[in-house]
Structures are given as C-alpha cells and as structure tokens.
Amino acid sequence: MDYSSFLQMTEEFSLLAVMVILLVYDIFAGEKSHRYFQPVALILFAAHTLLTCIPREAFNIAGGMFQYVPMQTYVKTILNIGTLIVLLQAHKFLNDDSNYIKRGEFYFLTLSTLLGMYFMISSGNFLMFFIGLETASIPMATLVAFDKYNKKSAEAGAKYILSAVFASSISLFGISLIYGTTGTLYFNDIATLFTGTPLQLMAFVFFAVGLFFKISLVPFHLWTPDVYEGAQTNITSYLSVISKGAAVFVLFTLLVKVFGNIISDWQPILYGLAVVSITVANVFAIRQQNLKRFLAFSSISQAGYILLAIISGTALGMASLVYFVLVYMFSNLAAFGVLSVIEQKTGKVQMTDYNGLYQTNPKLSFVMMIALFSLAGIPPFAGFFSKFFIFSAAAQQGFYVLVFIALLNTIISLYYYLLVIKAMFLNANENPIEKVTSDFPAKISLVICTIGIMIVGIISTFYNQIAVFSFSM
Amino acid sequence: MNFLSLFVLVPALMMMGLFVSRNRKQIQFVTATGATLLMILSGVITFMYLTERAVGNVAEMLFTADTVWYAPFNIHYSVGIDGISVAMLLLTSIIVFTGVFASWKIDPLPKEFFLWYCLLSIGVYGFFISTDLFTMFLYYEVALIPMYLLIGVWGSGRKEYGAMKLTLILMGGSALLLVGILGIYYQSGATSMNLYEIAKTTIPIQAQYYLFPLTFIGFGVLGALFPFHTWSPDGHASAPTAVSMLHAGVLMKLGGYGAFRVAIYLMPQAAHELAWIFLILTGISVVYGAFSAIVQTDLKYINAYSSVSHCGLVLFAILMLNQTAMTGAILQMLSHGLMTALFFALIGMIYGRTHTRLITEMSGLMKVLPFLGVSYVIAGLASLGLPSLSGFVAEMTIFVGAFQETDTFHRVLTIVACTSIVITAVYILRVVGKILFGVIQDEHHKHLTDATWFERISVVTLIAAIFVLGSAPFWISNMIGESVLPVITQLAK
Numbered sequence: 001m002d003y004s005s006f007l008q009m010t011e012e013f014s015l016l017a018v019m020v021i022l023l024v025y026d027i028f029a030g031e032k033s034h035r036y037f038q039p040v041a042l043i044l045f046a047a048h049t050l051l052t053c054i055p056r057e058a059f060n061i062a063g064g065m066f067q068y069v070p071m072q073t074y075v076k077t078i079l080n081i082g083t084l085i086v087l088l089q090a091h092k093f094l095n096d097d098s099n100y101i102k103r104g105e106f107y108f109l110t111l112s113t114l115l116g117m118y119f120m121i122s123s124g125n126f127l128m129f130f131i132g133l134e135t136a137s138i139p140m141a142t143l144v145a146f147d148k149y150n151k152k153s154a155e156a157g158a159k160y161i162l163s164a165v166f167a168s169s170i171s172l173f174g175i176s177l178i179y180g181t182t183g184t185l186y187f188n189d190i191a192t193l194f195t196g197t198p199l200q201l202m203a204f205v206f207f208a209v210g211l212f213f214k215i216s217l218v219p220f221h222l223w224t225p226d227v228y229e230g231a232q233t234n235i236t237s238y239l240s241v242i243s244k245g246a247a248v249f250v251l252f253t254l255l256v257k258v259f260g261n262i263i264s265d266w267q268p269i270l271y272g273l274a275v276v277s278i279t280v281a282n283v284f285a286i287r288q289q290n291l292k293r294f295l296a297f298s299s300i301s302q303a304g305y306i307l308l309a310i311i312s313g314t315a316l317g318m319a320s321l322v323y324f325v326l327v328y329m330f331s332n333l334a335a336f337g338v339l340s341v342i343e344q345k346t347g348k349v350q351m352t353d354y355n356g357l358y359q360t361n362p363k364l365s366f367v368m369m370i371a372l373f374s375l376a377g378i379p380p381f382a383g384f385f386s387k388f389f390i391f392s393a394a395a396q397q398g399f400y401v402l403v404f405i406a407l408l409n410t411i412i413s414l415y416y417y418l419l420v421i422k423a424m425f426l427n428a429n430e431n432p433i434e435k436v437t438s439d440f441p442a443k444i445s446l447v448i449c450t451i452g453i454m455i456v457g458i459i460s461t462f463y464n465q466i467a468v469f470s471f472s473m
Numbered sequence: 474m475n476f477l478s479l480f481v482l483v484p485a486l487m488m489m490g491l492f493v494s495r496n497r498k499q500i501q502f503v504t505a506t507g508a509t510l511l512m513i514l515s516g517v518i519t520f521m522y523l524t525e526r527a528v529g530n531v532a533e534m535l536f537t538a539d540t541v542w543y544a545p546f547n548i549h550y551s552v553g554i555d556g557i558s559v560a561m562l563l564l565t566s567i568i569v570f571t572g573v574f575a576s577w578k579i580d581p582l583p584k585e586f587f588l589w590y591c592l593l594s595i596g597v598y599g600f601f602i603s604t605d606l607f608t609m610f611l612y613y614e615v616a617l618i619p620m621y622l623l624i625g626v627w628g629s630g631r632k633e634y635g636a637m638k639l640t641l642i643l644m645g646g647s648a649l650l651l652v653g654i655l656g657i658y659y660q661s662g663a664t665s666m667n668l669y670e671i672a673k674t675t676i677p678i679q680a681q682y683y684l685f686p687l688t689f690i691g692f693g694v695l696g697a698l699f700p701f702h703t704w705s706p707d708g709h710a711s712a713p714t715a716v717s718m719l720h721a722g723v724l725m726k727l728g729g730y731g732a733f734r735v736a737i738y739l740m741p742q743a744a745h746e747l748a749w750i751f752l753i754l755t756g757i758s759v760v761y762g763a764f765s766a767i768v769q770t771d772l773k774y775i776n777a778y779s780s781v782s783h784c785g786l787v788l789f790a791i792l793m794l795n796q797t798a799m800t801g802a803i804l805q806m807l808s809h810g811l812m813t814a815l816f817f818a819l820i821g822m823i824y825g826r827t828h829t830r831l832i833t834e835m836s837g838l839m840k841v842l843p844f845l846g847v848s849y850v851i852a853g854l855a856s857l858g859l860p861s862l863s864g865f866v867a868e869m870t871i872f873v874g875a876f877q878e879t880d881t882f883h884r885v886l887t888i889v890a891c892t893s894i895v896i897t898a899v900y901i902l903r904v905v906g907k908i909l910f911g912v913i914q915d916e917h918h919k920h921l922t923d924a925t926w927f928e929r930i931s932v933v934t935l936i937a938a939i940f941v942l943g944s945a946p947f948w949i950s951n952m953i954g955e956s957v958l959p960v961i962t963q964l965a966k
Contacts, residue, residue: 316545316546319545373618378614378618379611379612379614379615379618380611380615384611384614385543388607388651389543389546391651391655392546392655392658395652395655395656395659396659398659400652400655400656403651403652403655404648404652407648407649407651407652408645408648410644410648411641411644411645411648414640414641414644415637415641418621418637418640421621421622422625422633422637425622425625425626426625426626426633460542460543460544463543463545464543464544464545467544467545
C-alpha cells in the first residue's frame with residue numbers, strides 16, 4: 001500500500017503535529033519554560049491556521065474513505081479562526097491558580113475535538129464519519145466537566161456525555177440499517193443505491209438524529225441550556241460555534257451528496273425542524289435571566305435559521321451556509337467574549353447585573369451591542385447579510401412561507417436582543433459592574449471579532465470566494 | 474465611485490469626526506460643518522439635475538452608477554436619481570441641517586447622540602439614492618435601528634415602551650418587505666436586483682396578488698398605514714426633538730416613496746386590482762388620524778396623529794394611480810416633512826422652556842415667546858392649507874388629481890378624505906388659541922426667554938423652505954411630474 005497518499009491530508013497532519021508538540025512540551029518542560037506554554041501554543045496554532053488556509057485540488061484517498069474538496073478548506077479555516085479566538089479568550093482563565101496545571105489538557109482536548117471535526121468533514125465513509133463524530137464528542141464532555149470541583153460543571157459534563165452517547169448510538173443504529181439496505185458504507189455508492197424504501201427512510205431518520213443533536217435543534221436541544229450554563233464560558237462558546245458549525249456543514253454535504261435521492265423526503269423534515277427550532281428557542285429565550293442560558297437559546301434559534309440554507313439543497317445554499325457560519329462565529333464569539341471577560345473579573349452573568357454597563361465599560365458594551373445586532377440581523381453588520389443570503393437561498397427554491405415564518409421570528413429575536421442592549425444602555429443602576437480591564441489576548445480576540453462583524457458583510461470578497469468553490473462542489 | 478455616494482460618505486465622515494472629537498465645541502463644529510456640506514451638496518445636485526434635464530436628457534434615472542457587489546445574487550450597488558429623489562434629498566438635507574441646530578445643546582452624551590443621528594441619516598440618504606432592491610432594503614434597515622437607542626436613551630416620557638414598540642413594529646414591516654423583495658426578484662426572473670431591470674420584465678399576475686400587498690404593507694407600516702400606525706404616536710411623542718423631526722419629517726416618507734417606487738412601479742396590474750382595499754385603509758388613516766388629533770392634549774401626540782393623517786394622504790394619493798395625484802403625493806411628502814419638522818422643533822423648544830407639553834397647562838405664551846409663537850402659527854397655517862404656504866399646494870394637487878377618478882367609489886372616498894382639511898383646522902386652531910393666546914396662568918411662564926440663535930437658524934430655515942415651496946411650486950412640481958411619468962406608463966401596460 002502506498003502510504004505517501006496519506007500525506008495529502010495536510011490539514012489533519014498539521015493539526016496533529018501541533019497537538020503532539022504541545023503534549024510533549026507540556027509533559028517534559030520544566031517549571032521555568034512552562035510559563036511560555038500558552039504563547040507558544042497560540043503561536044503554533046495560529047501558524048497552523050495560516051499554513052492550511054489555501055484550498056487545493058480535490059482528491060480521494062484511502063479508497064474513498066477520505067474525500068477532500070476545496071470548500072472544506074474554508075470550513076476548516078473558519079473553525080480554526082474560531083478556535084483561535086476561543087483559545088485567546090480562555091487565556092486568562094487558564095492562568096488561574098486552579099487551572100494552571102491543567103492547561104496542557106485543555107489545549108490537547110480542544111484540539112482533539114477539532115481534529116475529530118476535520119475527519120468528520122472530510123469523511124467519505126460512514127465509519128470514518130462516525131469515528132470523527134466520536135472524536136469530536138468525547139473530549140468535549142471532558143472539557144464541559146473541566147472545572148471538576150464545580151458541581152454545575154460536573155453535572156453538565158454528565159448530562160453532555162449521556163445525551164451525546166445516546167444520540168450517537170441512535171445514529172450508529174441508523175448507519176447499520178443503511179449498511180443493511182445498501183450493503184456499503186461508502187458515500188458515493190450509497191448515493192446511487194439509496195432509493196427511499198421505507199426501511200431506508202427509517203435508517204436515514206435514525207442517522208440524522210445524531211447530527212440534529214449535535215446542532216441542538218428542537219426537540220433534541222434539551223441538553224443545551226444546562227450544559228451551556230454549567231460549562232466554563234469559553235468552552236460554552238466553543239461548543240456553540242465550532243462544534244455546531246462543523247455539524248451543519250456535514251449535515252448539508254451528507255444530505256446533498258448521500259441522500260440526494262430522497263430530497264423530497266428530508267425537505268419536509270427540515271422544514272418542520274426549522275420552524276419548531278426557531279420559534280420554540282425564541283419564545284424560551286425571552287424569559288432567560290442568565291446570559292449564558294440566554295445565548296444558549298439564541299444559538300438554538302440561529303441553528304434553526306441555518307436549516308433554511310440547508311433545505312434549499314443548492315450550491316447557493318451551501319455558500320450561504322458557510323458564510324452564515326463565518327458570520328455567526330464572529331458575532332457569537334464576540335458576545336461570549338464580553339461575557340467571559342466580565343465573568344472572570346466579577347463572576348456576574350445575570351442580565352440585571354448588566355444594568356448600566358455602558359456607564360462604566362463603554363467599550364465592552366459597544367462590542368456586545370454590535371454582536372447582538374449582528375445576531376439579530378441588523379445592517380450594516382455582517383449578520384444582516386448572512387441572514388439575507390440564507391433567506392434568499394430558501395426563497396429561490398420557493399419556500400416563501402418558511403422564510404416568512406423565520407422573518408416573523410426575527411422580530412421576536414430582536415426583542416430579546418434589545419432587552420440586553422436596554423439593560424446596558426438604558427437601565428439605570430446605582431452600582432453597575434466596576435470598570436473591567438480585559439487582558440491582552442482577550443482584547444485581541446474582541447478586536448478580531450469586531451472587525452469581522454464590521455467588514456465581512458460590507459466587503460463582498462468573503463462571500464464571493466466561498467461561492468466560487470461551492471459551485472464546483 | 475459616483476458622486477451621489479457622497480450623500481452617504483459625508484455622514485460617515487461625520488461619524489469618524491465625532492469619534493475623535495473630545496468636547497462639545499468640536500462635536501458642534503463637526504455636525505454643523507457636515508450638515509452644511511450636505512445642504513450645499515443637495516443644492517448642487519438639484520441644480521445639476523435641472524440643467525441636465527434642460528439640455529434634453531430624458532433618461533429615467535440620471536447620474537447612474539453601478540458596481541457589482543454580490544455576484545451570486547446579482548446584487549449591485551447601484552445609484553441614480555430622478556426628480557422625486559432630488560426632492561427627497563433636498564428635504565432630507567434641510568431636516569438634517571435643522572435637526573443639528575435643534576439639538577445644539579443635547580444632553581447627556583452628545584457624542585453618542587450625533588453618532589446615531591448620522592447613522593440614521595446615512596440610512597435615509599442611501600435609501601433615496603439607491604436603485605437596487607437589496608441596497609434599498611439595506612439602507613431602510615440601517616435607518617430603523619438607531620431609533621431604538623435614540624428614543625430609549627435621549628427620549629422623554631414612556632420612552633422605553635415607545636422605543637421598543639416602534640422598533641418591533643417597523644421590523645415587522647421590514648419582514649414583510651423582505652419576503653416581498655425576494656419574491657419580486659425570483660418571480661420576475663430578472664437577472665438583476667435593479668429596479669429598472671425588473672421593471673422591464675413582467676411578474677406573473679398570480680404572484681403579484683400576494684407580492685403587492687406584502688410590499689405595500691411593508692412600506693405602508695413606515696408610512697403610518699391604518700391599522701399599522703400605532704407605533705407613530707408613541708414613538709414620536711417620546712423621541713427627542715431632532716429625532717422626531719427626522720423621523721416624522723423624512724423617515725415616514727420612506728414608506729410612501731418605497732410604496733411608489735417598488736410596489737406600484739413593479740406590480741402595476743396588482744396595483745390596479747387591489748388599490749381599492751388600500752384606498753379604504755388610507756381613507757381611514759386620513760380621517761381617523763385627524764379625529765384622534767382633536768382629542769389629544771399632549772402637543773406631541775397632536776402632531777403625531779396629524780402626521781398619521783397627512784401621511785395617510787400621501788398613500789391615498791399614490792393609490793389614485795394618476796399623474797396629478799401622484800405628483801401631489803410627492804409634494805405632500807415634501808410639505809408634510811417640512812411642516813412636521815417645524816412643529817416638532819417648536820414643540821421641543823417650548824417643552825424645553827415650560828417643561829410641559831400638555832395644552833391644558835399652557836396659555837398666553839405669545840406674550841413671552843413671540844418668535845416661537847409666531848412660528849407656531851405659521852406652521853399651523855401651513856398645516857391647514859393656507860395658500861402661499863406649502864400645505865395648500867400639496868393638498869390642492871392631491872384633491873384635483875383624486876377628482877379625476879370619476880367613479881362613485883373614488884368620489885366618495887375623495888370627499889371623505891377632503892373633510893380632513895376641516896378637521897385639521899379644528900385641532901390646529903384649538904391649540905394655537907389655547908397655548909398662545911389668553912392670559913398667562915402659570916407664574917413660572919412669565920419669565921421664559923425667547924428662542925436662542927441656534928434655535929432661530931433651525932426655525933427660520935424651515936419656514937423659508939415652506940414659503941418657497943408654497944409660493945413658487947412650479948419648478949419643483951414640474952420636476953416631480955415628469956419623473957412620475959414612467960410609473961404612469963408602467964401602469965398603462
């Protein structure tokens with residue numbers, strides 16, 4: 001066997017190299033050189049992001065187990081940038097006395113989940129896909145329970161692992177049925193053999209549930225608020241952006257590439273899920289007082305919006321989806337970044353704590369405001385463009401009613417986003433949160449997010465670049 | 474880069490200037506310079522437009538420019554103006570200019586106030602110069618969101634309620650609009666989101682039947698179409714002076730302008746078929762707004778309801794679907810914009826002195842505030858349609874146009890709408906009589922001081938504009954009239 005073809009998996013090998021270097025560094029470095037662990041890790045990861053951001057020619061290796069198309073490079077780069085931002089935001093948290101010793105684990109676990117997602121994205125076979133999915137899930141549960149002496153965090157970890165395993169096993173059951181009816185696990189073969197017999201439809205539904213769980217669509221969302229609240233804020237943001245972003249991309253490719261024959265069967269399913277996810281999550285978000293839970297519900301409803309891009313099943317929808325994930329990453333990470341900076345300093349996460357924040361922390365309030373406006377889809381911020389494009393992609397296929405329902409929901413979502421803005425800018429408070437100075441890495445991360453939100457929409461290069469490769473998919 | 478984009482660029486530069494300015498003096502300098510520049514710019518544009526037309530350029534849109542923005546969706550950044558846009562740009566510049574002087578001493582946080590104010594004006598200017606559906610919608614939304622913070626932070630009374638109500642209802646309107654726009658684009662089969670490209674195609678009539686109501690109501694919400702007008706009284710009453718001026722003066726005109734440009738222009742068949750439903754609604758707006766104004770006791774509420782009535786008249790005239798009435802509609806937009814801005818400016822100034830807006834608590838103010846008092850009377854007279862002031866020209870044109878439709882339905886509605894003139898007189902004269910004349914009851918009111926220099930600049934500019942429009946309307950009504958023609962041709966198809 002010719003092993004040299006493996007070397008074509010540059011993204012995966014590069015990430016693996018970073019992980020191994022960090023592992024060795026963490027184990028063998030002395031007390032003194034350990035101080036540079038985080039800067040070195042961040043620089044290495046940034047270098048990895050830069051080196052692997054150029055798309056290559058499409059190829060298949062390992063007999064079709066691993067399929068690469070140029071679009072994947074964009075998705076992986078988006079995930080890399082997101083992870084980098086999360087790591088920057090976690091910098092201060094990891095320097096705390098209680099976590100200092102666990103920094104190596106944090107990086108290793110985070111990057112393992114990322115590696116899992118890489119494989120999930122590039123897989124060409126259901127086994128490969130399942131291994132990727134699990135590699136992405138299990139370290140995630142450890143991360144959720146990272147703060148093991150905190151009851152809530154431990155509880156969240158248990159909840160996450162139980163629901164994740166449950167979801168994966170259902171998914172695995174679906175995969176076994178798919179194998180049973182088609183006799184193969186390779187995507188390309190299944191695409192032709194999948195004709196939509198009742199058993200195959202059942203297999204598809206079982207399989208898809210696992211991914212719906214990852215994306216946390218209603219009614220598979222019940223773990224989300226509790227896990228988001230219990231986990232450490234930076235991990236929550238990782239969970240809500242990176243893990244979700246990878247899963248929606250995979251869902252799209254699978255639905256189109258593998259289950260393209262039964263498009264008329266999965267479109268109604270997604271239709272229903274989109275309507276329910278957006279509406280239920282929005283209604284629940286209105287009542288939240290804890291900002292982490294609030295953002296959890298907001299991210300569920302955003303996942304519902306993403307389905308509008310998926311349901312179209314077109315190249316336009318694919319480009320819009322990747323673009324939406326990019327914008328969503330910047331916006332959500334900006335919101336979580338502000339949250340984590342304030343939480344690390346003061347421990348406050350309630351909405352009432354944010355009353356009058358603008359008086360003492362104008363810059364943080366400003367970042368939070370544009371992040372929320374972008375999530376709500378208000379121009380000139382990038383969120384407006386990404387929403388418009390997914391609506392447009394769905395409308396192109398004639399889903400006007402769905403677009404209309406989603407749009408009505410944007411009014412509800414604007415309401416609850418405005419509640420936070422109202423708290424920061426309008427509500428009076430005798431003793432607002434004191435002046436918080438964020439540490440340098442967190443500042444960089446917030447600046448990256450802010451610039452991203454400001455320019456990704458107005459400058460069309462980003463979308464057009466993505467669109468080029470989505471049409472060749 | 475087309476020079477029309479300067480209208481968007483100048484406010485953007487103002488925002489940058491504001492961002493670096495450190496004290497009130499610098500803020501005032503930046504905003505006053507920027508606003509003056511915008512005034513000059515719109516004057517120059519008007520002049521250029523008229524010369525271009527005089528030498529015989531008959532293109533629908535002049536000074537067009539087109540840059541591809543998002544190629545996969547055929548979204549272009551395209552700009553261009555016709556007589557109607559020129560009129561609207563002039564109006565916007567006047568209101569922005571006077572608004573800056575009306576909020577010369579805004580407190581607290583002047584810097585943030587003007588930052589949002591400039592963003593708002595970017596939205597408005599951008600909307601009037603765009604000819605691409607997406608760009609138009611983008612600017613429309615840009616204009617909506619600063620309102621929340623402007624009202625919420627700097628407003629008065631039930632400001633949080635008013636701000637939230639206004640934002641959510643207007644967002645609801647824009648949700649309808651977005652579906653409408655996407656529908657228009659995909660159903661027309663056009664390969665561009667440009668208005669004039671889409672106008673060349675024909676949208677299937679079945680699609681028009683649901684797209685026309687969507688777009689018309691979408692824009693109508695901003696134009697205070699009954700029963701979607703309820704944001705207007707609460708929003709305007711709690712907004713700070715300059716924001717009320719800009720919102721009632723210009724932003725509400727976005728509704729009429731959009732309904733005219735998008736709904737009627739692109740879907741003429743449905744406009745013919747469905748106009749009657751919306752005519753009834755606008756008829757209700759006109760009369761209901763006027764009657765509501767009679768019973769209000771808060772000056773801002775009176776003016777807000779009168780805006781509902783007058784803006785209803787704009788939509789009413791557009792739906793008459795003939796050239797005279799449509800010209801009248803655009804004139805009414807101008808006239809109402811100037812009048813209502815003047816009203817809100819004066820109310821703000823009076824409120825700043827008396828600290829009350831209830832007409833029951835004021836009387837005899839003419840003696841202590843002669844300048845403001847006389848200006849208020851002028852605004853009132855313009856509002857009830859005194860010849861030589863702008864209101865007369867606009868309403869006259871509208872009703873002449875409306876009477877050209879000879880069937881019973883249109884006749885009856887026209888007569889009903891005409892009664893609003895009388896009702897307007899009732900509430901205007903009642904207020905003038907109550908607060909300006911009579912004996913001063915409140916001791917505190919005896920020591921009030923009249924308008925300061927910056928307030929005078931704002932008031933005098935608006936009154937001058939009202940006089941110009943009222944006494945020499947022909948150049949502007951010709952300019953508008955010939956730009957309405959393409960829509961009339963489209964309707965005759």
